[in-house]
Amino acid sequence: MPDVSVGKASDFADPGRKVVDISGTEIGVFRLGDDFFAYHNICPHLDGPACQGKILPCATEDVQPDGTSMGRVFSKTQMNIICPWHGYEFDIRTGKHPTDGRARLRPVNVSVRDGEVYVNVPAR
Numbered sequence: 001m002p003d004v005s006v007g008k009a010s011d012f013a014d015p016g017r018k019v020v021d022i023s024g025t026e027i028g029v030f031r032l033g034d035d036f037f038a039y040h041n042i043c044p045h046l047d048g049p050a051c052q053g054k055i056l057p058c059a060t061e062d063v064q065p066d067g068t069s070m071g072r073v074f075s076k077t078q079m080n081i082i083c084p085w086h087g088y089e090f091d092i093r094t095g096k097h098p099t100d101g102r103a104r105l106r107p108v109n110v111s112v113r114d115g116e117v118y119v120n121v122p123a124r
């Protein structure tokens with residue numbers, strides 16, 4: 001399938017996303033700064049619309065060198081998409097679940113040319 005435009009890069013919020021339907025296939029296209037990522041809108045848990053969930057920074061634990069926990073903090077670098085059905089989280093940059101290596105969103109090729117964002121969905 002040829003590349004399909006999903007809009008101007010400047011029309012995406014940062015962080016932000018659009019969920020588009022391309023010939024019956026739903027794709028979530030995400031923007032983080034100057035970078036774009038795209039995934040099939042199907043959660044690896046139970047096929048929920050993972051790309052339509054909240055976008056939030058990854059919550060991590062601030063552990064000091066002596067092992068003391070300073071509590072939970074939001075990551076300054078990792079943004080996650082959270083599936084609205086049961087809360088599985090996925091790193092927007094990799095599509096991976098933070099702890100289950102088998103659970104990841106299925107990637108779609110995305111590119112930006114002349115300010116326009118394109119995705120390329122393989123034929124079924």
Ligand code: FES
Pocket residue numbers: 043044045046047048049050083084085086087088
């Ligand atoms: S379907 Fe996504 S977390 Fe269950």
